[in-house]
Amino acid sequence: MTGPHTVAETERAVKSRLGALHIDFDSMAAVSNIFRAANSIRNHFERTALAPQNLTWTAFVVLWVVWIWEPIETRDLALEAGISKATLTGVLNTLEGRGWVLRERAEQDRRLMNVTMTTSGRRLMRKLFPALNTQERVVAANLSSAEKKSLASLLRTVMSSVP
Amino acid sequence: MTGPHTVAETERAVKSRLGALHIDFDSMAAVSNIFRAANSIRNHFERTALAPQNLTWTAFVVLWVVWIWEPIETRDLALEAGISKATLTGVLNTLEGRGWVLRERAEQDRRLMNVTMTTSGRRLMRKLFPALNTQERVVAANLSSAEKKSLASLLRTVMSSVP
DNA sequence: AAACGTTCATTCGGATCCGAACGATGGAAC
DNA sequence: GTTCCATCGTTCGGATCCGAATGAACGTTT
Incomplete structure (x- = not known):
């Protein structure tokens, strides 16, 4: 392609x-x-930005969502990251194994699982997120500010058309 | 996300x-x-369109590229489909196992592998491609013709900025 | 022709990726 | 309180997905 x-x-x-x-x-x-x-x-x-930490894009997105919205339940995390619950289980195993996030069963409803960030995870994201944004600027460098907004808007229209 | x-x-x-x-x-x-x-x-x-044939998007793209450009060498096929050669090997195993494509070693250069379509594969694509295009129309339904062209163009600009 | 570095596709290891099936928990009905 | 159904995260099976290593084949140089 x-x-x-x-x-x-x-x-x-x-x-x-x-x-x-x-x-x-x-x-x-x-x-x-x-x-x-x-x-x-x-x-x-x-x-570029993810190679030093040996992170995939999906793992980074999950990490990012936890960073922004913690504590967050697994079901919401999967939805927000755009992956299935089955995939999320594997990704969380990886991220928890590296000590960046934590899984805790919810007190009220023992079916739910709350995901939070560790100190190490927060330290990583504080470095990683600006590095990613730098690369986002690179790939969008030949677009004007108006064109970036237009591109984002057109894509939102497409997404709203997906049944 | x-x-x-x-x-x-x-x-x-x-x-x-x-x-x-x-x-x-x-x-x-x-x-x-x-x-x-x-x-x-x-x-x-x-x-939707791919479920009846139990095809993934990647497998369909590979099939599509072969359909359009056959005979095609493996290295070009991977480049055109936007996947690594390692991934392509696995996908071709799947597609060849289902009898839709054929692998043949090149005569002149025995390192190369030529991929061609079977009759069954061509019959599949003649049905599948219009079905996919129908879905492409669905997701682009809320864009005007000019907006579709604009979206494609903005994305081409982005791609040209990726190092 | 022997040695060399290059270029292929494949294999390997490890991480995603998903649908379907599974066990556990919760809540409502009776 | 027990039955029933919905919902949760996980497991399972199978297909991708990639970087690195591998081995075969090539072209060039000696």
Whole structure:
């Protein structure tokens, strides 16, 4: 998806496979570019800001959500991080094993699990978050302030259209 | 990341953790929305158009690239699909096991591997690609034609800024 | 032709990733 | 208080996902 072929080349190739019938190339380009950009940025973040701590993007996002909203229940944490509860269990095992977060069973409702940050975790995030934001500035460097707002807004519109 | 908190709430929470120093919230919102949207759309596609064939998004992308550009060498296929060669090996095992693609060692250079489509694979794509495009139209339904082009263009700018 | 560094795809280890199934807990109905 | 159903986090199985190491094949240099 990040290959050397242009949009026009791809469009021509698709038409030779299907004819031109019923394919919306504008929607296709918009959506596929979302995936391309996400992949590309994610790889960049993991190679730069996250590599020193051997963190994946997902692990960082979970850490970030805990940092912002602690104490937070597991179900909300999964929703906020955009991953399934099953995935979160594995990620929390990793993060708890490294001593950055803590799991505690809730007093009132023994089914729930509260996740909090350790001192070590807070120290890590205070360094890591500005480093990530620096990289966010890098990948958005060729956008004006208005374009950044426009991009964020267009993506919110897309998200609101996902059933 | 797809949680109930608004941008303003998140911004306020971040500031309470760090102070306002040196954080570019416009870049943060733009980039984080790329990830949110990609996650959301990917899950939607896997639950709708791809579920009947038990295909993941990545497997579909690989299949799509082969369909468009066959015969294609493994190294180019990985680049085009936006995944590592190591990942591609696993995905190709899956796709070849289901009889949709074929791996053949190149005649001239015995290190290379050429990937081609089977008849069964072509039949699958002729059905699957329009189904995917239907879903792409759904998630882009609230964007005008100009907005779709603008979104694609802004994302291309972002990608060109990734080192 | 022997030695060299390079370029392939694959393998390996470890971390995600998800849907489905599972056990535990809670709460409401009777 | 027991039955029933909803909800929680975890486990399980299977598919990705990547960096690093591996081994085969190549081209070039001696």
